[in-house]
Amino acid sequence: MRSAEPVPDAAAVWDIATPAGPGPLPGVSMAGFRGRSADPVDLDIVPYPAVTVAVDLGDGLLAVDDGGGWRQNGSFVLGLAPGGVRGRGRDIDCLQVRLSPVVAHAVLGGAFAESNGTMVTLDDLWGREGTRTRERLHAAHAWEDRFAIVAAALVRRYETGRTIEPEVAFVWRKMVTNLGGVRVERLAAEVGWSRKRLWSRFRSQVGLNPKRAAQLVRFDHAAHRLAAGHSAARVAAEIGYADQSHLHRDVMAFAGVTPTAVAAAPWLAVDDIAWAAPAYLSRS
Template identity: 30%
Template sequence: MAVGTPHARLRPGVLAYHGYRLSMARPRPRLELPDGVATLLLSFAGNPVVVTSPTGAFEQREYTSMIAGLRTGPRLGTHDGRLFGMDITMAPWLAHRLMRVRMDELADVGLDPAEVAGRWVERLRDRLAEAPGWAARFAVLDEELTARLTEDAAPASVPDRRVVWAFQTLAHSGGRVRIGRLADRLGWTDRQLQKRFRDGIGLPPKGVARVARLQHAMRLLEEGLRGAAVAEECGFFDQAHFNREFRAMTGLAPGKFLEGRRSAEAATRSGGQVDRVQGEVTSLLL
């Protein structure tokens, strides 16, 4: 496993680079939880990842490479134990500009990135695969992403700064800011705000707020707060409402989530990678 920090000119939109070369004796399932980032996954060896929905939201799909946006439900990824590739985590508004696609087309499951960005993705994957090591690959990413983001792009793919502000405000508040208040601050109707979020973020504002609130709740659970206290702190009606929402978004009860995170901590100590984004709860290794 290797982790790289994007060049300062790419931040804060591009969050991190992750490289991996795995050879395990058995399949390794990973439960991906709703988070506030988009992910571009590029495979160098062509080993597939099978993606399913624990809650039955979509049918099983198989990918080698994938670009995935925001989602409000979990997905389970399983591979045969052998992977060689990289992923790039980024803010959804940056992925909108990079991939030049409406972000609601990438919500929940994702697409093959070659179908979205064509030859640019194929060239990027080839350059990364041929580079002599992780440091060289991180340098290639800095170069290629900078070039892509400085090219002239269609106006529709350039993120609106007001949308970026509204998204960041919702995320930093743990989903507690009222959507109507955001629209008023921006001088938009609720319909205008929702359309701009679908295009540039992928989820409507209420969906972003749900993910932010879930992330806040999961961090509080890991800090040792009990369910009733978490429900009150995060603005749920009561603990029963919190439990229902938690299960709907993760496929797990809060107690099962904590058991899985303890196992994930052990994997981290033994050299595995669990969370792909600093400060967010993104995964469980099963």
């Protein structure tokens, strides 16, 4: 969950916990967030190249609206490009998991990608197991215990789930390795598929079509480069945008703000603390 809301020193609003070491599955990152603001916090959730699972461990004061009139209180799962999703909460206590789409397909089930990556509940995807997992997380108090519970649940689901097709996984890794700067036709040729077949199979298993997925990976890299102090012109030139206007359009489309605003966005400071090893960069 990223907040694009320009609140002062967003990183200072949260107590953030991360696992002590790498988890048992590649392509998975976890972090715990506990709000330290007395006032409600507004969260415009910015697309990220991973599927997000958020488990509300507080008093149910976190509400998320998908922009289409559907509101979920508490825990939820979001796909790669949840446009228009906005959250609001007070005294938030939340565990978040970011899953590479390669892992998410097995852990959450192919039905999630086929749902267009819209917001759903964990219970919708996992049924009684989702309920039991949430109950165990609520009963645990130490973050390391909570991370261990989630890791065990993910491993169980991954071992029994249906893995993504090797060709789709290969294409995703190519997108990540090249920071989104790849042509769909070339990727299709590399795996021996037609462009149409790659488009269809990738879309059904990842939740976005290949072109949009590549744009999302590139946008995320651009956002972090901008936050690191690089100029928009330099970022556009170095990571494959046609020009600065092209960068501007992509940033506006994904984040809803200008590159200048992204460069000062406090939500990226939270990213650096919570997600030092991005899930989507995993080779999984």
